[in-house]
Each structure stands twice: as C-alpha cells, then as structure tokens.
Amino acid sequence: MALTGLVASNGFAQNEDNPFFSDLPIVASVSRLPQRLADASAAVTVIDRDMIKASGARDLSDVFRLVPGFMTYPNNTDAARVTYHGLTNEDFSPRVQVLIDGRSQYSPLFRNGINWATLPVALEDVERIEVVRGTNAVSYGSNAFLGVINIITVDPALVRGVSVSTNQGTQGVSDSTLRVGGRVGDAGDFRFTYQQKNDFGLTDQFDWKDSFDSRLLTLNAAYWLGNSEQLQLSLGHVEAVTRLGRLARIDVNGVKVLSGGEDPGNPFRDFDQSNTFLQLGWRRILSAEADLQLRYAYTQDRGSEDHVELGSDLSWNGNRALRYRVDAYGDVGDRHEIEVQHTFAPTAATRVAWGAGYRLDSLQSDSYLPRHDTAYRRVGRIFGNVEWRPAEWFTGNFGVAGERDSLAGGNFSPRLSANFHLTPEDTLRFGASRAFRTGSTADYIGVRLITPFATAGGVPIPPGQVYRHKFLGDGDMAQERIDTVEIGYLGDWKAWRSSLDVRLFHERVPNRMLTVERRLPLSVACDVPVYPGPCVAGAADFTTAVQRVAIQGLEFQWRWQPREGTRLQVGQAWTAISSAFLDAALAGGVTTLETAGNRDRISRLTRESAPDSASSLLFMQRLPGGVDFSLAGYWVGNMKWTRNSSVDFYRRFDLRLGRPFNLAGQRGELAYIAQSINGAHGEFKSSGEPSDRVVETRQWVSLRLDF
Known part of the structure; x- marks a missing residue:
C-alpha cells in the first residue's frame, strides 16, 4: 500500500461508525493530509472497489468515464488517453498526473505523458481511486496541471490465500489473473499478482487493424519493524504489444477506397512497450498527529516500433520516393525519485504536511536525441500544505511548492482555499491556485532528423547525403501556466443517505503549448555536424506557446443510497473553452499558423477538445438470489481529440450481472459483462475517414475462484 494510502486508511478507521462514510470518505490526495471532503481545498471524486467492479470496466482508463469532466476512449491503434477539461492532441495526455501508491507514472520516454497500455497495476489490486478535479501542483509537482488521479492499491495485509480468475468473450477477449497473498514472518504481509490480457481490439474498420496483448507481474509487501515503524516494497514488470499501421488506399472521386496491401508510408508493425518499477518506503509514526515518511x-x-516507411523528398537527384527507418517512441526512459514528507500538528487548530523531493530522469532515443548518448534531467522540489481550523464553521488551506528543473528552470505554485461549513451538512468552498506544466526532455533538447537510407527501388544512399529536420527542441521554451479560481458546494445529507458535490470553475491558460511547424533560418537548418551534406529542410516542428485559453464551466456529482443494496451515482459536466492566438506566435515564423485553414483547425481543436456537455450514471442493485446488477450509462457531446479528428455525440451503456457463490466451501463469483449494449458508436474518428474507431458491443463471461 502507498504511504499516502496508509495515511488515508487511518482516516477511514476513525470513521467506521459513520454509516455513510463509504460515500464521503476521508481523502489524502489533495493536501497530503487525511481530510474530510468538507475540509479539502479541491473537489474530489472517490471511486471504490465496488464502483470499479460495477462499471464493467476491463481497462483502467475506462473507469474515469464516471468522473465529471473526464474524457477517455478505448485503447486501440492510438494510445488511450484520459483527459480533464480538454487541451488534447498529445499522444500520451501530459496534463493529468497519475500516481500509483504515490509513484508518478509520467514517463521521459513517452514525452512526459502516461502510457495506459503499460500502467503497472491490475484492476483487481485497486482499493480505491481518488481523483482531484483541478490543479494540484502544490502537492504533486508541476505536471499535476489539470488534475490528479491517485490509484491506491489493496493493503497486502487484506489479501489472503489464492484467487484465480478468467475473462472469455467476443472480440478475442481472453484474460487470466492469479493473485496470492499471505504472511511474511511474524510481522509482514505480501501480495503477488500475475495477469495476462489479450483481445483483437475494435473490429477491423476500413484501413486499419487492432489488437492488444499484455503481461503483468507485481509484488507488494509490508513489514512492521515495531508498533510504529513500517517498511514497504513494491516491484513489478508489465509488457504490452499494440498493432499499428494502415492498409493502402487511394482517392477515387473524393472517396477513399482500399487499393490492396499495406500503406508503404505507414506499414503494419508491432509496438512493443514495457514498464519495470521498484519502490521502497519507510514510515515512522511519531505520535497520533505526526509521522515521517521516506520513499x-x-x-x-x-x-x-522500428520499421521502414516510404516517404517523399524532392532534394536528392529529383527522387520523390525515399525509404526511412522510423522508431518514434523507441529506446529507453529511466526515472529515479526520492521523497521525504513530515506531517505534524503544531497547534490544536493546525496541521502541516511538508517535504522535499529529488528526481533524476534519463532518456535514450535515436529518434529525438541523435546527438546525445543519454540525456539527463534533474528536478528538485519542496512543498508544504497547512490546514487551519480555528472554529467548527471554518477550514482554511494554504499550500506552496517550489521547483527547480535543470531543463525547464524554476517555478512557484501557490494555492489558497476557504471552506465555510454553513451547517454540519452544508459546506461552501472558495479557492484559487496557480500551477505549471513543463515540457518533455525532447521539447527542450530534442533533435529529430529524418534521414533516408535508400530509394524506393532499394538503391542505397551514401550516409549524410540528404536529411531533413522533423523536430527541434527549444531550450528557452516557456512553462505552460494555469490560473484557477473556483467555488464549490458539498452537501452531505445523512438522513437522506445522499450527497452532492458541485464545482463552478474558471481556468485560464495564458500560454497554451502546442507542437507546430516553424520556419528555420538557413544556418540552423543546415547546422547538423553529425549529418554532413546538402541542407534540404527549411522548417521543423517545435513545441511553443500558441494561444491564450479560458476554460469555464460547472460540474456536479450526486450520490444516493436509499437502502442497503442500492446505489446511484450521477455526474454531469458543462464546459466552455475559448481561445485566441498569441501575437508572438502569429509573428514568430510559425508556418502552421500562416494559413487560415490551419488556424481554424487549431482553434476548433482547442474549443472542442472537451464536449459542451457530458453525463454519466452508475446504478447498482442487489437482486433476489444474491445477484448483483449494475448499469453504467454515458452521454458525451461532440468533441475533438486531435486537429484532424472528430467525435460525434454518442450514448453508451454497459451492463454487469454477477453472482457470488459458496458451493461446498468453494468461494468465487460468476459474472456476465457487456459493453455498449445499445449498439455501435464512434469515440475517435479521423477526419475524412469512412469509418474509424467504431465501438461495437463487446461481451464476456468472468469466473473467479478463491482458495
């Protein structure tokens, strides 16, 4: 279990006499202090194990459809993304921080984003998920920009015996999971999980094929050195293979038709990915109100995804078709991180969590760092959160964090909130914060060159004879900034067994960063001593500030548990995004912005990167005979994931029926799950495609046996 999870679990233990505590739990993800939701400085959605099971989700990314303001789509030939309030376009969603037991999942290899295909956790091992809806750089660093997903796994002490399970269903669904838990000596516990997942992906549609395979191994252990001191160990490995590529096609009278074979510019290949991790933690309880943690x-x-593509180039003997070796996300990214945190209560009305961290990232990439054997990045950080509760009717929270990045420079992130408890059941919250997002290592020092090695006919090209820039980093690139003001309301109506959480927000990003093409001075375009030869490129992609963006809206989540065995949760988000181009971007030689069509596409991408309206519903009911029934529903408005994609309004309903059993001492559960039971719909469509990423009904049977 995570150190933050350990703190939170202590908070749960103090509230076991509350019959509705499962709906309004103690949370620790906002300020790193265990707090009532009514005292927290941000809106939080808590997803517990029952909700995860009831949602019918097979992939962790699917779970966040239940969170107001969050958007996702199924893992397919495009990497799955989980975003909050839009600002999409990047492949690996770098604006929402994801933690597993306190460990950031941002990857130097995947452009400081999240690769959900190799997230090293099985759904079966998740105890709960705390989703902070809003920036939280104060607690978790500069890239906790729009929100934080804190995944807390099951305490090894709660896992005993052996559990095996399998899923078998349509679209090639074939999963197997083995979980074992037990004691380690007199004062320790362990949890071991092995899982493999396979599917054919979405049904083959027009010019692409989809499949996914993964294998996961994790081990978690905890050992008490005494009544007040604990050691924790987590380690694991996950590997995944995703199918990429397209079939060849031609345009016939404005209609795209297949022409046979693979697309030589985007051939079929396997994208092999893996994640290996190790985490060590130490915690010492100093008193009832104080502890010290080291991680x-x-x-x-x-x-x-190393492969050969056929491209065009007009500069080498007039030859328009050349062969290039491409491996966009190939090679290795490493991260070492150490963090210390001290929590204490200096007065009866005040609690403090403060600490410091140091991170060392390294990146090897033949695609983005041809001049570097290994690129290193060092980040130091200090943080502090103070909770002040001088009276029953008021809770104040103040937090600050300072960060120094060897590539991005420094930043300072403050947050201030005031919670007024109008009654024991009604709280009004006012908050303001500032946060930053730093770019990836490649954004600062990357140099991606496209160098052909042969003509289309296979004639070798002498090394260094022709090349062109694809991407250039900018060592002076600014950090993306967000300023947020919000008003929140939390109602906890125990007599009605119901709660309501409302968030009204205004988020302003004065320098939205985007990768665009910029014209290069001839001296820059040709100054690549590693690749001598004639210069052929006058432009390259850069990541730079392009727009001023304002995001405003209203969202709520309502929960109701009218009686035991019945639960209802409803979420709704209304979001409006506006933008304007920066004068510096328009005048800075950004060739992407020189045409009205491109400017319109970028503006539409920003405005429509979150739907105007999105709703979710989860209904859970215990039926006669001990059958668990649940129905999840989603209504998502028009939106765009990329400049050249579109998503029409769609509805989706997922169903689950489960029957726990105990036959002659053999415990387990048999379940039937069906996703998109209302039929096919699109969740990611490339512009101009006849059909793309159409989600059809997928169903499977799940069997679990516990020994």
Missing part, C-alpha cells in the same frame, strides 16, 4: 522509486520504460 524511493525507480521506473524504466522501453518501447520499439
């Missing part, structure tokens, strides 16, 4: 984590991400 070290190491993570390594690997990837490879």
